[in-house]
Amino acid sequence: MNAISSDAGLAEPHLAEVLAAVGLDVEYVRAEGNTLYRLDEQQREAPVLDFVGGFGSLILGHNHPEIVTYAQDLLRSQLPIHAQFSRAAHADRLASALNSVLRRELGDDERYFAIFANSGAEAVEAAVKHAEFDRSLKLAALSEQIDAHVTQARSLVQGGLAVPADSAYARLDEAGPSGDPVQDLEELIAHVERWNAERLSTPPLFLAPEGAFHGKLVGSVQLTHNEAFRTPFKALAAQARFVPLDQPEAIRKTIDAERRVLLDLAVTDGAVTVVEREFPVFCAFVLEPIQGEGGINMVTREFAEAVRSACDAIGCPVVVDEIQSGMGRSGAFLASSLIGLRGDYYTLAKSLGGGVAKTSVVLIRESRYRREFELVHSSTFAKDGFSSLVALKVLELLEADGGRLYRVVAERGRSLRTMLETVRADFPDVLKDVRGAGLMLGVEFQDQSGSTAGAVRDFARSGFLGYAVAGYLLRRHAVRLFPTGSAANTLRLEPSVALTDDEISQLEAALRDVCSVLRDQDEGRFVGA
Ligand code: PMP
Numbered sequence: 436m437n438a439i440s441s442d443a444g445l446a447e448p449h450l451a452e453v454l455a456a457v458g459l460d461v462e463y464v465r466a467e468g469n470t471l472y473r474l475d476e477q478q479r480e481a482p483v484l485d486f487v488g489g490f491g492s493l494i495l496g497h498n499h500p501e502i503v504t505y506a507q508d509l510l511r512s513q514l515p516i517h518a519q520f521s522r523a524a525h526a527d528r529l530a531s532a533l534n535s536v537l538r539r540e541l542g543d544d545e546r547y548f549a550i551f552a553n554s555g556a557e558a559v560e561a562a563v564k565h566a567e568f569d570r571s572l573k574l575a576a577l578s579e580q581i582d583a584h585v586t587q588a589r590s591l592v593q594g595g596l597a598v599p600a601d602s603a604y605a606r607l608d609e610a611g612p613s614g615d616p617v618q619d620l621e622e623l624i625a626h627v628e629r630w631n632a633e634r635l636s637t638p639p640l641f642l643a644p645e646g647a648f649h650g651k652l653v654g655s656v657q658l659t660h661n662e663a664f665r666t667p668f669k670a671l672a673a674q675a676r677f678v679p680l681d682q683p684e685a686i687r688k689t690i691d692a693e694r695r696v697l698l699d700l701a702v703t704d705g706a707v708t709v710v711e712r713e714f715p716v717f718c719a720f721v722l723e724p725i726q727g728e729g730g731i732n733m734v735t736r737e738f739a740e741a742v743r744s745a746c747d748a749i750g751c752p753v754v755v756d757e758i759q760s761g762m763g764r765s766g767a768f769l770a771s772s773l774i775g776l777r778g779d780y781y782t783l784a785k786s787l788g789g790g791v792a793k794t795s796v797v798l799i800r801e802s803r804y805r806r807e808f809e810l811v812h813s814s815t816f817a818k819d820g821f822s823s824l825v826a827l828k829v830l831e832l833l834e835a836d837g838g839r840l841y842r843v844v845a846e847r848g849r850s851l852r853t854m855l856e857t858v859r860a861d862f863p864d865v866l867k868d869v870r871g872a873g874l875m876l877g878v879e880f881q882d883q884s885g886s887t888a889g890a891v892r893d894f895a896r897s898g899f900l901g902y903a904v905a906g907y908l909l910r911r912h913a914v915r916l917f918p919t920g921s922a923a924n925t926l927r928l929e930p931s932v933a934l935t936d937d938e939i940s941q942l943e944a945a946l947r948d949v950c951s952v953l954r955d956q957d958e959g960r961f962v963g964a
Contacts, residue, residue, distance in 0.1 A: 457899065457902045457903050457905065457906035458906035458907075458909060458910050459902065459905060459906050459909060461473050461483070461909065462474075463483070464480070465480065466485075466497035466498055467496070467497050467498050468496040468497060468498075468931060468933050469484060469485050469486070469488075469496055469497070469930050469931050469933060469934060469935075469938055470482045470483065470484060470485060470497070471483045471485045471497065471915065481913065482913065483909065483913045483914070483915050484913060484914045484915065484938055484941055484942065485497070485915045485930070486914065486915060486916045486927075486928045486929065486930050486942065487915050487916065487917050487927075487929065488874075488929035488930050488931055489785070489790060490759075490785070490917075490929070491727060491758075491759040491764065491785045491786065491875070491929045492784075492785035492786050492788065492790055493786065493790045493929075493931050494762055494763050494764050494786040494833075494844070494874070494931055494932055495786065495789055495790060495829065495832060495931055495932065495933075496790070496931030496932070496933045497790060497931075498790065498791075499789060499790065499832075501828070501832065502789040502790065502791050502825065502828060502829065502832075503791065505824075505825065505828050506791050506792075506821070506825055509820075509821055509824055509825070510821075514820050514821060514824070515820050516819050516820050516821045517815075517816075517819055517820075518820065519815065523818050523823070525820050525823035525824050525827070526549070526551055526818040526823040528823070528827060529549070529796075529823045529824075529826050529827050529830070530547075530548070530549035530796075530798075532827055532830045532831075533547070533549065533783075533796070533798060533830070534546060534547055534798075536768050536830065536833075536834065537768075537769070537781070537798065540767060540768050540769055540772045541769075541772060541777065543777075545800055545801055545802065546800075546801045547781070547798035547799060547800055547801065548798070548799050548801065548804045548806075549796050549797070549798055549799075550565065550796065550797050550799065550808070550809070550812065550817075551794065551795070551796050551814075551817040551818040551823075552784075552794075552795045552796065552797070552814060552817050553793050553794060553795060553814060553816050553817055554650075554784060554793060554795055555650055555758040555759075555782070555784035555785060555795055556649070556650025556651055556652040556655045556656075557650075557652065557795060557814070557817075558758065558782040558783070558784050558795035558796060558797045559649045559650050559652075559654075559655040559658070559721070559754075559756060559758070559782055559797075560650070560652055560653075560654045560655050561797045561812060562719070562721075562754045562780045562782055562797040562799075563641070563654050563655070563658075563718065563719060563721070563754070564654075564808075564812060565780070565797070565799060565805065565808050565812070566718045566719040566752050566754065566780070567639060567673075567718050568805055568807075568808050568811070569752070569803065569805050570639060570715050570718050572805060573715060573750075574635065574714075574715065577697065577712060578631070578635065578697075580699070581627075581631065581697065581698075581699045581700075581712070584699055584700045584701065584702075585624055585627065585628075585700055587700075587702065588620070588624075588700040588702050588707045589620065589624065591702055591705075591707070592620050592707060596705060597702050597705045597706065597707050598705065598706065598707065599619070599620050599623055599706070599707040600706040600707060600708050602708060602709075603623060603700075603706075603707055603708050603709045604623065620707065623700075623707075623709070624700075626698075627698045627699075627700065627709065630697075630698050631697045631698060634695055634696075634697055634714050635697075637695075638673045638674070639673050639715075639716065639717065639718035640673065640674060640675065640676055640693055640716055640717050640718065641657070641658055641673060641674070641675035641676070641717065641718055641719055641720070641721060642675065642676055642678065642686070642689065642690075642717055642719070642720040642721070642751070643658045643660065643675045643676075643677055643678075643720070643721050643722060644660075644677065644678055644679070644680045644722055644726070644734070644738075645660050645677045645678065645679050645680060645729075646660050646680060646726045646729030646730060646732055646921065646922070647659060647660045647675075647677065647721070647722065647723065647726065647729060648660070648661070648723070648726065648727060648728035648729055648920060648921060649721055649723075649756055649758075651664060653668065653671045653672050654672045654673070656668055656672075657669070657671075657672045657673060657674055657675055658675050658721050659728075659921075660677050660729065660921065661728075661920070661921040664921075673718065675721075676689050676693065680726075680732060680734065680735075680738060681738075683735075683737050683738045683740075683741030683742075684741070686720075686741050686742060686745040687741075687745050690717065690745055690748075690749060693716050693717070694713075694716065695714040695716050696711040696712060696713060696714055697711070697712045697713075697714050698710070698711065698712070699711070699712045713749070715749070715750065715751070717746075717749060717751045718751070719751060719752050719753070719754045719780070720742055720745075720746050720751055720752070720753050720754065721754040721756060722734065722742065722753070722754070722755065722756065722776075723755075723756045723757070723758075723759065723760055724739075724755060724757065724760050724765075724769070724770040724771040724773070724774060724776055725759075725760040725765060725770050725871065725872060725875055727759035727760065727875070727919060727920075727927070728759075728919045728920030728921045728922075729919065729920075729921050729922060730870075730877060730879065730919050730921065730922030730924075730925040731870045731871045731875065731876060731877025731919060731925060731927060732870065733774075733870060733871070733872065734774060734776065735774065736774045736775055739771070739774045739775060739776035740775070742776070743776070743777060752779040752780060752803055753776075753777070753778050753779050753780070754778060754779070754780040754781075754782065755769070755771045755776060755778030755780065755781050755782070756782045757769050757770060757771065757781055757782060757783055758782050758783060758784040758785055758795070759785060759875070759929075760872075760875055761781070761783050761785075761786075762783060762785065762786035762787055762829070762833065763786070763833050763840055763841050763844055763873075763932070764786065764844065764873055764874055764875045764929065765844075765872040765873040765875055766841055766842075766844045766845030766848060766872060766873035766874075767841055767873075768833065768838075768841065769781065770872060770873075770875075773872065778800075779799070779800045779803045780797055780798065780799050780800070780803070781797070781798045782795065782796070782797050782798075783795060783796050783798070784796075786829065787826050787829060788822060788825060788826060788829070789825050789826065789828065789829040789832075791825055792821060792822035792825040792826065793816075793822065794817075794819075794822035794823070794825075794826055840932055843932050844873045844874050844932050845873055847874060847930075847932060847934045848871075848872065848873040848874045848875075848876065850934075850936065850939055851874070851876060851928065851930070851934065851939055851942075852869060852871070852876055854939050854940075854942070854943050855869040855876065855878055855928075855946075856869050857943075858943060858946050858947055858950065859878070861947070861950075862947075862950035862951075862954060864881060864954060865880065865881055865950040865953045865954050866878060866879070866880060866881065866950065867879040867880060867881045867924075871928075874928070874929060874930055874931075874932065874934065875927075875928075875929055876927070876928040876929075877919065877922075877925045877926065877927050877928070878925065878926045878928070878946075879922075879924055879925045880900065880901070880904065880924045880925070880926070880953075882895065882924070883895035883900055883953060884896045886953070886956050887956045888956040888957065888958035888961060889958060890903075890958050890961060890962045891903075891953065891956065891958060891961055898923045899923065900923065900924060901917070901918025901923040901924055901925065901926060902917070902918060902923065903961070904916075904918075904926065904949055904953075905917050905918065905926070907949055907952070907961060908945050908946075908949060911945070911948065911949075912941070912944065912945035912948065914941060914942055914945040916928065928942075
């Protein structure tokens with residue numbers, strides 16, 4: 436009996452075909468530092484220089500020796516990995532270590548409580564769920580207050596101590612859904628209750644910048660701007676309103692356009708009046724300080740300030756998604772600290788697991804934290820002993836020698852960027868822009884949809900040019916790069932902190948070559964083997 440089938444091509448075969456079409460369907464057999472190894476025709480290892488860096492999960496590189504040794508030791512020691520609902524001492528130590536780093540970088544003493552998860556999107560969903568839990572508890576408290584005011588008004592009117600003001604009826608005639616004039620207090624109350632019930636049953640809204648990427652799960656994909664990812668699943672979750680990153684003033688306008696109120700009753704000087712109470716329409720503003728999948732777009736200090744002040748004005752929490760930009764990648768632990776953006780929530784994932792574990796976390800500011808959330812949210816795998824200890828080890832490496840690693844990231848990033856700027860200066864007709872911070876850089880190609888090389892033009896028009904360029908660089912130069920998820924004309928560079936000058940030179944030669952091919956519109960070379 437052969438219980439295990441040998442059918443090949445069952446794991447996402449369509450994606451495999453798409454990768455194969457541009458020569459990216461390579462199997463790697465070993466990895467270390469910034470190098471992946473494939474087997475050549477003679478079954479010998481052939482190195483490929485990796486600038487994809489696990490989509491940002493490898494700030495320490497592939498199989499960092501200290502992380503690997505530590506992980507091996509943990510497994511050998513028979514560490515309890517899955518001991519759910521016991522004292523999570525390792526996760527607690529990790530939360531404490533993360534707090535120390537945040538305190539140092541943000542210069543603020545407020546504590547952040549940690550909810551652990553397994554992937555980036557899951558941490559975003561935990562953040563969003565917590566924000567909605569908070570909003571719903573605030574709404575429940577507001578509804579209770581309104582109910583108490585209604586009861587009080589009713590008993591005062593019944594006792595002859597108050598009468599509904601004419602203005603109250605007038606307000607309701609304007610605002611009331613029925614259109615019939617309101618005659619007495621009970622009708623007034625019925626109107627208020629109907630009005631409020633309608634608003635209370637509407638789903639919340641989120642705010643996010645255009646270009647945002649926060650994951651592809653049911654909730655998080657609605658915060659991801661890319662329409663191809665988002666719109667087929669619109670019916671499944673609450674919606675976001677997207678604001679352009681270069682228009683900070685659009686934030687307030689968007690908030691004002693969605694403003695809604697609940698109605699309440701107030702009794703002053705024996706008169707019952709209808710008053711408005713602000714309805715918290717927005718559950719959270721979610722943003723990346725440096726957009727990764729959106730094309731390596733930096734959030735400006737001015738935009739960050741506008742987010743903070745607009746959100747403070749309506750009591751809406753700011754969720755700073757540092758899943759790709761955090762863990763030292765920008766040259767600081769949090770990229771948001773470079774632009775003075777202060778979050779109420781922070782999400783971390785990717786490099787938190789040191790390239791070995793899958794783990795993520797949402798950190799929530801104490802003054803916003805709802806402890807009851809812990810009893811309604813959990814995951815079998817979150818907060819496991821192995822991932823928590825590996826993540827602690829990662830933090831230890833990042834923070835060693837007074838944060839030497841952050842300085843190295845910044846310095847390596849400068850060298851890489853200088854090289855990219857030089858190539859761009861020589862090929863301004865091919866390379867449009869170089870952006871980013873630290874080791875999170877993007878190179879945007881000029882639009883090639885008018886190229887006389889048919890294949891280049893076709894790739895450009897179908898949005899695949901970035902992947903075709905990636906295929907070329909891999910085939911010809913053994914350099915691995917990918918475009919960002921939602922901006923296919925921008926190649927993303929996220930190598931590890933171990934990036935060497937030789938590796939930068941290898942990339943330079945590869946980029947200069949592909950730029951020449953595109954400039955010369957040399958189709959034969961571009962698509963040739
Ligand atoms: N947020 C950001 C900023 C990301 O870059 C990503 C992944 N690219 C995610 C969330 C989702 O993370 P994951 O793929 O682990 O679900």
